[in-house]
Amino acid sequence: MRFVLYSASAFLLLMASCSQKTSAPTAAKEKVYDGANIFAKNCARCHGAQGVKDERTPNLQTIALDKSGLIKSITNGKNRMPAFEDKLSAEEIAAVADLIVSWHR
Numbered sequence: 001m002r003f004v005l006y007s008a009s010a011f012l013l014l015m016a017s018c019s020q021k022t023s024a025p026t027a028a029k030e031k032v033y034d035g036a037n038i039f040a041k042n043c044a045r046c047h048g049a050q051g052v053k054d055e056r057t058p059n060l061q062t063i064a065l066d067k068s069g070l071i072k073s074i075t076n077g078k079n080r081m082p083a084f085e086d087k088l089s090a091e092e093i094a095a096v097a098d099l100i101v102s103w104h105r
């Protein structure tokens with residue numbers, strides 16, 4: 001009886017590790033929010049490919065905003081900076097904010 005229980009739990013463990021493997025494609029799906037790609041398509045024309053262009057736009061490589069401040073400005077816009085609330089999803093805006101934060105390191 002004990003052996004049966006043991007092999008049953010071993011089988012369950014095996015099943016659990018298999019289902020973990022099949023969940024891998026879900027993780028790959030999150031890569032849809034590619035901050036660099038979103039920046040290139042939506043921001044680079046004004047801010048330059050690397051976040052630095054000219055005196056009309058702030059230097060995003062050095063701007064003193066944390067992730068939540070970036071998300072706020074990108075979502076709502078600021079003066080001549082357009083709001084992206086209706087153009088990008090919250091996930092896309094967060095991915096772009098992560099990209100800019102990564103430049104600050």
Ligand code: HEC
Nearest residue numbers: 042043046056057058070073074078079080081082084096
């Ligand atoms: C049409 C040109 C244009 C586009 C497109 C644009 N920006 Fe801007 N952005 C500006 C201008 C101009 C400012 C300066 C606004 C100010 O401070 O008056 C600015 C400011 C900013 C700031 C600083 C805001 C603050 O609170 O000081 C951030 C961050 C920023 N942009 C990020 C982005 C990101 C990310 C994108 C793409 C999703 C983007 N911008 C797209 C023109 C643009």
